[in-house]
Amino acid sequence: MAYTVHQAKTHLSRLLKEAEAGQEVIVMRGSKPVAKIVPIDKPAIPQMPFRLMGGFEGKMRWDEDAFDPMTDEELVECGWGWMLDAPLVSSASEPTEK
Numbered sequence: 018m019a020y021t022v023h024q025a026k027t028h029l030s031r032l033l034k035e036a037e038a039g040q041e042v043i044v045m046r047g048s049k050p051v052a053k054i055v056p057i058d059k060p061a062i063p064q065m066p067f068r069l070m071g072g073f074e075g076k077m078r079w080d081e082d083a084f085d086p087m088t089d090e091e092l093v094e095c096g097w098g099w100m101l102d103a104p105l106v107s108s109a110s111e112p113t114e115k
Contacts, residue, residue, distance in 0.1 A: 018035065018040060018041075018042055018043070019043040019044075019045050019050065020032065020042065020043070020044055020045065021044075021045055021046075021047075022044060022045070022046055022051075025044045032054055033054070035054075036054045036055055036056050037056050039056065041053060041054075041055060042054035042055075089101055
């Protein structure tokens with residue numbers, strides 16, 4: 018169906034319902050068609066990839082000492098040697114004497 022700009026402004030809700038129903042709605046300025054109102058396809062819901070619980074079982078391993086504290090030598094090797102001289106507790110949290 019074709020409508021003038023004035024008709025489209027006055028009856029926009031009805032034109033949108035027509036477009037949702039699958040009809041092609043043309044908006045005209047005088048005798049010249051200037052716009053087409055068509056329904057938008059529903060966006061596809063992205064599917065999450067299937068994940069099997071325990072799918073990595075047996076494919077990953079670590080040593081028993083993986084979560085042990087690092088030695089001073091290991092800290093230096095990893096570039097964290099600056100932590101060796103850092104205080105364990107900041108001086109701001111130490112209580113002051115009165």
